[in-house]
Amino acid sequence: MKREELVLLYQFHDAERLERLRAVLKALHIRVRVLKDEDHAEKIGFLLGLKGFHPAKEREEFTFPHEVMVLQNIRHKRLDAVLEAIKEAGIPKIQYKAVVTPFNTLWTLQRLCETMQKEHGAMMDGAAEGNA
Numbered sequence: 808m809k810r811e812e813l814v815l816l817y818q819f820h821d822a823e824r825l826e827r828l829r830a831v832l833k834a835l836h837i838r839v840r841v842l843k844d845e846d847h848a849e850k851i852g853f854l855l856g857l858k859g860f861h862p863a864k865e866r867e868e869f870t871f872p873h874e875v876m877v878l879q880n881i882r883h884k885r886l887d888a889v890l891e892a893i894k895e896a897g898i899p900k901i902q903y904k905a906v907v908t909p910f911n912t913l914w915t916l917q918r919l920c921e922t923m924q925k926e927h928g929a930m931m932d933g934a935a936e937g938n939a
Contacts, residue, residue, distance in 0.1 A: 810880040812836070812878075812879065812880045812885075813837065813839075813855060813878075813880065814838070814839050814877065815840050815855070815876070815877040816839060816840070816874070816875070817847075817874070817877070817916060818874050818875055819841065824899075825841065827897075827898055835888075837889070842916070847866075847869040847916045848865065849862065850913060850914065850916075851877065851912045852913065854877075855879055855912065860912075863915070869920075871917075873920075874901050874902070875901075875919075876901050876903070877906075877916075877919070878906050878907065879907040890904075903920065903927065905919055
């Protein structure tokens with residue numbers, strides 16, 4: 808049985824870009840859920856609609872200025888095909904992308920964003936050292 812593919816989109820404020828991205832994903836038969844700013848406090852599992860997850864009781868302030876794409880049940884060659892389709896549609900690169908794992912379903916969206924930002928910073932630092 809094939810598992811349903813789902814993409815969560817967070818911080819996409821450019822309406823035209825969002826609609827273009829949604830159109831590409833729809834053409835690939837991938838369900839899309841656009842998240843609200845306040846969804847940062849929710850666990851990934853809750854945002855995906857997984858059983859056993861409940862809404863967050865508390866919300867603290869959080870600002871994350873980058874677009875985030877979280878992909879569920881999209882891996883390997885399919886992931887490559889999805890990213891290529893987005894590129895071919897002329898949609899500028901989405902810097903922060905994550906694939907759902909059993910571990911990060913337990914994280915809040917905020918924690919996932921912060922972790923990706925740290926990893927991205929470490930990769931950029933490593934690339935800068937390699938060019939030095």
